[in-house]
Amino acid sequence: MLSYFIFFRIHQKEERRDERTVKLNASTLFNYLVRLIILISLLLITFIIPYSSTIINLFFGTNLLKNYNLILYVHLYLIKMLLNGINGITETFIQSVMSIQQTTQKILFVLTSHDIFPNGHPTGWCLPEAAHPYCVLENHFTIEWASPKGGHAPLDPSSVENFKDDVECKQFLSDNKAKQGYENTKKLTDINVNDYVALVYVGGHGPCFDLSEDKTSIKLAEEFWKQGKLVSAVCHGPAALG
Structure with missing residues (x-):
């Protein structure tokens, strides 16, 4: 019982001391990161991939559209960008959690x-x-x-x-x-x-x-x-x- 009392008393003191400060803890950070990943994915799925042929047409001309492989490459490249983004966000999350644990x-x-x-x-x-x-x-x-x-x-x-x-x-x-x-x-x-x-x-x-x-x-x-x-x-x- 003493142990739990110590634990909760310390946290009560910290809450009173920092009641005007919003602390970004690991769970909050993870929540933001998940939302960001979902947002990036939706943007790619909704706009970039379906309209990749239009993008190629605007920037490179109609001749390139005849090459189906090019559109496939664009799709794969965009997916690669998404995976790289998720990887970067995940690494940021892990480093943030480690930083929290170290303090x-x-x-x-x-x-x-x-x-x-x-x-x-x-x-x-x-x-x-x-x-x-x-x-x-x-x-x-x-x-x-x-x-x-x-x-x-x-x-x-x-x-x-x-x-x-x-x-x-x-x-x-x-x-x-x-x-x-x-x-x-x-x-x-x-x-x-x-x-x-x-x-x-x-x-x-x-x-x-x-x-x-x-x-x-x-x-x-x-x-x-x-x-x-x-x-x-x-x-x-x-x-x-x-």
């Missing part, structure tokens, strides 16, 4: 760097509390990862065992892009708030030991909040909010 907004997931309880038992961040939001949001946003120390962020082994049959957790653990992120987190001190639209503190017992007292983390959350950006936390994650 995806980013969400920062913050993990703990603490890996052990005072009694010696291992801890860290909780698997489903990262996996479930990630699986919902990663199709719409670029997810980046950070932790107090940077680099490897310890995953609580008990959460892996407890959720070994969870579909989204298994999907998350097999996701190389996600693994690259949480195994090579950015340091919180290197984070620029302006690069992100939302902040997510992943739960687990670890945040209670380091993020709860991390001045950089607290300042980061405050800056997100001051800029009107979404600040969220899962389960034990609110410990990071001081």
